[in-house]
Amino acid sequence: MMLPLIRRFRRLPPSSNNESSNPPGENAQRPAADDVTYYPNCMDVLKVRYLLHHIWQWTRNSDDLLPVEIVDMIVDAGEYWASTESVLEGETVIRKDQDQVLLTTVPLCYDVQTLGSASPKSLPHRTVHPCRRVIFTISSHDQGWGGGAGSRGQYGGSYSWFDAEILHAAHQRPQPVAPEEQGPFDFGPDHPHLLPNAHRLQSNRTAVGTWQFHTIVWDHLDDVAADSGEAEEIERSQGRGRATLDGSQVRALEAGDAIAVWGRARFGGWLNHVQRVSVRVFWAI
Incomplete structure (x- = not known):
């Protein structure tokens, strides 16, 4: 039997900012509330x-x-594909060095109603790496002032941002750890969470005090190399970390893994105002 030829085109990350047509600093238009997708x-x-x-x-x-x-x-x-959505609503303000987890997704391919039980129930899925896409939506802004004259309204020079952390085997009940076994938290000058880096999920625009709306899509077909000119342009114009554009995060997710979204702010005076965060995770059955 002859199989049809299916051509796979590289999926480029869409614009991560719904305000792309607005001048820097102007309020973005909120995505339609009556989304019927x-x-x-x-x-x-x-x-x-x-x-x-x-x-x-x-x-x-x-x-x-x-x-x-x-x-x-x-x-x-x-x-x-099947999907689940996790949502945080209600304004949260993250101040200098007070990083916090804003939400954690449901473990991939697991029934949320059975989590925490002795035998959490897995949902139908295909292969050990079933994830196909992750869509993040974020409504946020920084403190609305500061930054150099050349960085205002841009993503460069922003010190309020978001990271996504993969939590492996999150469907398993965590085992309690005694305080003396936890060890000290050492944030040295090269710690990856100290400053926004190439793996960051999304930065706020610098010195913009009105709500900004971003949609960040991770897809299993993404293949933009972190060291490419394309990745550099996306990082500059969209505020995404250049190391999140190759699809490896999605392809590596296994059933039971979850994603935690962190909100961060660094240096005196910097704030991260968060209004809403949602994460929808898709997987193949």
Whole structure:
């Protein structure tokens, strides 16, 4: 049997800032509240897979089934994936050196209702690396003043930002650790969390005191190298860390992993005002 040729085009990260058409410093337009995007659940995906698998039996009066490999290709081409969304709403202000976790996603491919039990229930998923896409949306701004004359309204020179941390095997109940076993927290001058770096999720615009809205998409097909000119331009114009553009974070996620979003601010006077954060995680079934 001849299989159809499916060409895979590189998926470039979309603009991470919905205010891209506005002059720096002007308030961005809030994304529409009446978003009617349909997100299938596990049962929806399983039903579609069943229909595709048996379509030859019904249309050709045959005993043959459409091969599972082709069903997988169709589902992925249509991006018909299950997903869960985690949301933080309500204004939070993060001050200098008071970094905090804003939200943690549901462990990938696990039923949230069973978490914390002796046997958390896994949901249907395909392979040990089922994640296909992660969409972050952030509404935030910094203190609204400061920064050099050349950096105001830009992402360069911003010291209020967000990081995404991967929590492996988050579906397992954490084991308590005695304080004497935790050890000291040593933030040396080269600690990766001390300053915004190439792995940061998103920076705020510098010295902009109105709410800014960003959408950051991690996709398993992303392949922009951190040392490329394209990555440098995305980091400069969109405020994303250049090391988050190659899709490796998504491809490495395993069932049971979760994502924690940190809000950070550094140096005297810097603030990170956070209004809303959401993370939607998609996986293949």
